[in-house]
Amino acid sequence: MTATLPVLMVTGFEPFGGEDLNPSWEVCAALDGLQIGGARVVARRLPCAFGAALQALDEALALHAPALVLCLGQAAGRADFSVERVAINVDDARIPDNLGACPVDVPVLPGGPAAYFATLPIKAMVAALHGAGLPASVSQTAGTYVCNHVFYGLMHRLTVRPGVHGGFMHLPLLPVQAARRPGPSLPLTTQVEGVRVALAAAWATAQDLRAAGGAEC
Amino acid sequence: MTATLPVLMVTGFEPFGGEDLNPSWEVCAALDGLQIGGARVVARRLPCAFGAALQALDEALALHAPALVLCLGQAAGRADFSVERVAINVDDARIPDNLGACPVDVPVLPGGPAAYFATLPIKAMVAALHGAGLPASVSQTAGTYVCNHVFYGLMHRLTVRPGVHGGFMHLPLLPVQAARRPGPSLPLTTQVEGVRVALAAAWATAQDLRAAGGAEC
Amino acid sequence: MTATLPVLMVTGFEPFGGEDLNPSWEVCAALDGLQIGGARVVARRLPCAFGAALQALDEALALHAPALVLCLGQAAGRADFSVERVAINVDDARIPDNLGACPVDVPVLPGGPAAYFATLPIKAMVAALHGAGLPASVSQTAGTYVCNHVFYGLMHRLTVRPGVHGGFMHLPLLPVQAARRPGPSLPLTTQVEGVRVALAAAWATAQDLRAAGGAEC
Amino acid sequence: MTATLPVLMVTGFEPFGGEDLNPSWEVCAALDGLQIGGARVVARRLPCAFGAALQALDEALALHAPALVLCLGQAAGRADFSVERVAINVDDARIPDNLGACPVDVPVLPGGPAAYFATLPIKAMVAALHGAGLPASVSQTAGTYVCNHVFYGLMHRLTVRPGVHGGFMHLPLLPVQAARRPGPSLPLTTQVEGVRVALAAAWATAQDLRAAGGAEC
Numbered sequence: 001m002t003a004t005l006p007v008l009m010v011t012g013f014e015p016f017g018g019e020d021l022n023p024s025w026e027v028c029a030a031l032d033g034l035q036i037g038g039a040r041v042v043a044r045r046l047p048c049a050f051g052a053a054l055q056a057l058d059e060a061l062a063l064h065a066p067a068l069v070l071c072l073g074q075a076a077g078r079a080d081f082s083v084e085r086v087a088i089n090v091d092d093a094r095i096p097d098n099l100g101a102c103p104v105d106v107p108v109l110p111g112g113p114a115a116y117f118a119t120l121p122i123k124a125m126v127a128a129l130h131g132a133g134l135p136a137s138v139s140q141t142a143g144t145y146v147c148n149h150v151f152y153g154l155m156h157r158l159t160v161r162p163g164v165h166g167g168f169m170h171l172p173l174l175p176v177q178a179a180r181r182p183g184p185s186l187p188l189t190t191q192v193e194g195v196r197v198a199l200a201a202a203w204a205t206a207q208d209l210r211a212a213g214g215a216e217c
Numbered sequence: 218m219t220a221t222l223p224v225l226m227v228t229g230f231e232p233f234g235g236e237d238l239n240p241s242w243e244v245c246a247a248l249d250g251l252q253i254g255g256a257r258v259v260a261r262r263l264p265c266a267f268g269a270a271l272q273a274l275d276e277a278l279a280l281h282a283p284a285l286v287l288c289l290g291q292a293a294g295r296a297d298f299s300v301e302r303v304a305i306n307v308d309d310a311r312i313p314d315n316l317g318a319c320p321v322d323v324p325v326l327p328g329g330p331a332a333y334f335a336t337l338p339i340k341a342m343v344a345a346l347h348g349a350g351l352p353a354s355v356s357q358t359a360g361t362y363v364c365n366h367v368f369y370g371l372m373h374r375l376t377v378r379p380g381v382h383g384g385f386m387h388l389p390l391l392p393v394q395a396a397r398r399p400g401p402s403l404p405l406t407t408q409v410e411g412v413r414v415a416l417a418a419a420w421a422t423a424q425d426l427r428a429a430g431g432a433e434c
Numbered sequence: 435m436t437a438t439l440p441v442l443m444v445t446g447f448e449p450f451g452g453e454d455l456n457p458s459w460e461v462c463a464a465l466d467g468l469q470i471g472g473a474r475v476v477a478r479r480l481p482c483a484f485g486a487a488l489q490a491l492d493e494a495l496a497l498h499a500p501a502l503v504l505c506l507g508q509a510a511g512r513a514d515f516s517v518e519r520v521a522i523n524v525d526d527a528r529i530p531d532n533l534g535a536c537p538v539d540v541p542v543l544p545g546g547p548a549a550y551f552a553t554l555p556i557k558a559m560v561a562a563l564h565g566a567g568l569p570a571s572v573s574q575t576a577g578t579y580v581c582n583h584v585f586y587g588l589m590h591r592l593t594v595r596p597g598v599h600g601g602f603m604h605l606p607l608l609p610v611q612a613a614r615r616p617g618p619s620l621p622l623t624t625q626v627e628g629v630r631v632a633l634a635a636a637w638a639t640a641q642d643l644r645a646a647g648g649a650e651c
Numbered sequence: 652m653t654a655t656l657p658v659l660m661v662t663g664f665e666p667f668g669g670e671d672l673n674p675s676w677e678v679c680a681a682l683d684g685l686q687i688g689g690a691r692v693v694a695r696r697l698p699c700a701f702g703a704a705l706q707a708l709d710e711a712l713a714l715h716a717p718a719l720v721l722c723l724g725q726a727a728g729r730a731d732f733s734v735e736r737v738a739i740n741v742d743d744a745r746i747p748d749n750l751g752a753c754p755v756d757v758p759v760l761p762g763g764p765a766a767y768f769a770t771l772p773i774k775a776m777v778a779a780l781h782g783a784g785l786p787a788s789v790s791q792t793a794g795t796y797v798c799n800h801v802f803y804g805l806m807h808r809l810t811v812r813p814g815v816h817g818g819f820m821h822l823p824l825l826p827v828q829a830a831r832r833p834g835p836s837l838p839l840t841t842q843v844e845g846v847r848v849a850l851a852a853a854w855a856t857a858q859d860l861r862a863a864g865g866a867e868c
């Protein structure tokens with residue numbers, strides 16, 4: 001029964017900034033239901049809006065009780081699978097979100113820590129992508145828009161879910177988007193493959209870490 | 218019988234600069250034998266060497282008597298299908314070619330014109346690529362290395378083959394290449410599709426142009 | 435007597451990465467002793483080495499008891515005055531530092547917070563630079579090399595020096611450096627002017643903040 | 652008497668594209684009247700308009716009978732002194748010129764050659780700039796806008812002025828421009844110095860070339 005498999009939750013965003021689609025959700029939709037390493041991928045779509053995105057994330061976490069969470073976002077201008085290292089406690093929007101909010105220099109979580117590091121094995125994910133012949137790198141900034149907001153909110157929520165690792169990956173534009181505004185792109189099939197590879201690497205390592213942790217205690 | 222179909226000749230280069238493969242040849246190999254608009258694609262591999270590349274081009278032109286020629290080359294750093302407008306009469310190499318030659322500021326053809334424009338419909342090719350949801354642009358420079366050398370040599374040879382249109386397109390790296398050196402890339406299937414689309418647009422327009430020319434005279 | 439003026443401390447690094455000079459120190463040297471808004475600039479040169487740089491910073495803080503600290507660093511590839519928002523608790527070096535150390539994914543401060551935000555008025559500094567006709571922006575990452583190491587170490591040290599604001603600014607290459615490796619640059623006189631403008635804005639705002647704070651309590 | 656000195660003519664453009672100033676003219680204005688190597692710099696301002704720019708160039712050539720001509724233009728996005736190698740016989744405007752014209756794929760000179768190479772010693776100019784600690788490179792494209800239009804028109808006109816060498820150099824934005832739109836910039840004093848250095852190198856070499864030619868015949 002798939003219902004009893006551990007859940008690898010991936011999230012993607014609805015389109016924003018005048019685009020018709022968002023690669024992060026397209027990839028999620030393609031991966032939904034896939035089995036990876038004895039676990040099942042569950043995909044959730046998040047609104048591109050401060051606050052509302054985290055409410056949707058809360059519902060998803062409550063519903064699916066995932067064993068691992070990888071949130072995805074679109075990064076125009078980036079050419080590779082960009083595995084984020086750190087989320088910072090600030091919202092600073094240059095363009096309004098999809099509900100019209102445009103916060104400037106306010107914390108994601110008042111009183112929260114300045115930052116959270118991803119708890120996914122970011123170096124192992126990059127190595128797995130390279131091993132699969134795909135371009136990838138660690139990124140030191142997820143920006144200050146809704147992507148970072150969700151990443152920070154996720155990591156904060158996971159502090160009370162011990163053993164559940166989480167992180168964020170930025171994806172390039174799709175070619176159809178780059179046909180309208182110059183910049184690097186990767187087609188959907190490549191993006192789906194890359195996220196699958198990174199997710200499998202993250203899950204395999206998370207399992208190792210748990211096993212190791214269990215043996216020590 | 219395919220032997221009687223008009224030939225659309227595409228050329229690609231062997232790897233150079235320490236790479237194991239060259240997208241321009243990988244794309245050619247995938248298109249070889251394909252039928253497009255009542256014509257047949259014939260692919261030829263060129264050495265990445267000044268002089269030798271044009272000798273191979275000469276042999277290919279003599280053997281296949283193509284109705285249209287599109288030469289392809291690799292362009293690290295470019296993110297889209299880059300349709301070249303103009304070839305200039307200069308070889309200026311920063312790295313040696315595959316035979317060790319490193320010409321500096323010598324003409325491709327002593328006494329030749331300073332430049333040749335592509336005779337393919339470069340704007341129609343870009344429009345067709347955009348229409349297929351693929352990133353593309355006109356480029357104003359094919360550089361001064363073996364790509365430009367072949368492009369210039371091609372256009373010079375076509376001056377004595379009236380009605381045979383020719384041009385050059387630069388392709389991004391493949392993802393497996395970009396996994397080793399940062400920069401934009403597009404996977405082989407996308408590159409094959411893009412060259413097919415551009416070639417079809419070029420051939421359709423070339424046919425139109427011939428028809429129109431005939432009617433006017 | 436200048437000895438009694440509040441001290442605005444600026445730090446710059448010695449050259450690294452094969453360069454003969456480092457704009458961050460060249461700017462510091464030019465500003466050393468300058469008076470700005472009733473305060474006196476004191477410049478200190480830091481080794482480009484993990485650990486050693488913070489020891490030098492400790493000595494400088496003890497010696498000068500600054501009222502404000504702005505650390506400077508070189509950022510090849512950046513085109514403007516890049517005012518850093520946040521320092522993260524990680525050292526991750528792709529090239530060895532000047533003492534040969536090459537730490538990978540170790541904390542700057544074991545057990546320290548994941549990040550510190552600059553306490554200088556980064557938006558006011560960017561606005562002042564723009565007002566002076568100079569290119570500037572807020573940056574969301576100071577990297578993971580010695581620059582971020584010093585920035586993080588500084589902010590940690592300032593937690594026990596209430597009222598002393600601190601931050602970090604990255605500077606472009608100098609033209610003489612860009613003559614050897616392509617990329618944006620700004621000449622020393624422009625860099626000196628920009629740092630002076632940013633420092634004056636930071637100090638003026640810090641004074642305002644103090645005044646405001648005092649009035650409220 | 653300065654009236655009898657050979658004239659080194661430099662041209663710059665009026666502002667365009669919504670800018671308030673154009674570095675190419677600012678540099679010219681600063682160099683006007685300067686003596687270099689026994690010659691006198693004469694600066695002329697050109698309208699940023701197809702056709703009209705060449706009329707102004709014709710008047711200037713007739714009036715000053717220069718011994719050497721270096722036209723300058725603004726290149727947003729370029730970081731260094733960009734010495735152009737070749738002008739091509741095409742106008743292709745993405746934005747209207749200052750008189751509202753927006754030609755697409757029309758020749759600068761109907762029936763003219765596809766391209767003209769600069770007759771200034773472009774490699775010597777780059778070497779002189781590097782020697783002065785300034786960033787510089789040879790560029791293979793001057794675009795297809797008014798800059799290329801003037802460059803092509805200049806080189807065509809010089810074909811009937813034997814011994815008069817000419818060329819084109821693109822300049823980065825000024826910092827005040829880059830304060831409003833991100834990108835590389837160099838301040839006016841640096842730009843003036845760079846153009847002076849390049850002009851001196853061009854003139855010194857041109858004199859050498861003439862001397863050499865005279866000796867051989």
